Amino acid sequence: MRRRHIWMIAAIAWAAAIFIATHSPSSTGGNTQFLIEKLLLLSPDQAALVNVVFRKLVHLGAFGLLAVLIFNSFEKRKFLLAWFITTVYAATDEIHQSFVPDRTASALDVGLDSLGALIALGLIRVLNQRPYKKP
Numbered sequence: 001m002r003r004r005h006i007w008m009i010a011a012i013a014w015a016a017a018i019f020i021a022t023h024s025p026s027s028t029g030g031n032t033q034f035l036i037e038k039l040l041l042l043s044p045d046q047a048a049l050v051n052v053v054f055r056k057l058v059h060l061g062a063f064g065l066l067a068v069l070i071f072n073s074f075e076k077r078k079f080l081l082a083w084f085i086t087t088v089y090a091a092t093d094e095i096h097q098s099f100v101p102d103r104t105a106s107a108l109d110v111g112l113d114s115l116g117a118l119i120a121l122g123l124i125r126v127l128n129q130r131p132y133k134k135p
Helices: 003-023 029-040 044-071 078-097 107-129
Strands: none
Touching: 003 044, 003 078, 029 044, 044 078, 044 107, 078 107
16 A cells, blocks of 8 residues: 555544544533633633633644645645645535534634644645755
8 A cells, every 4th residue: 555545544534533523512612611621720711711722723733634644645736735625624524513513613713724734734845845964
């Protein structure tokens, strides 16, 4: 099996994990805020702020990782294709959430997901352009 096929399987598995996580009503902002409040012993206002930051960082990271996995699955036009597929998947995931009880769809979250993909892919591009010196 080619290495790019392994990356594609990993990308599909990660996309499935995102789907499962977003399908769960327990993944709501209220539930994560409650956990943050109790685990970190914060006031409701403090927990609300931490919750927003945490949830948005999860969007950036989860879809950044998906973009990296997809990027490694292709041989040509990898950057644009990985970003596009990740962004489309993010949009479909938000639509999916609109059908899950206690969940809502958000265009802002699609934008964050797309930005996470762009940041991750940009890091790959920057790291691949650095000259490599053998020890």
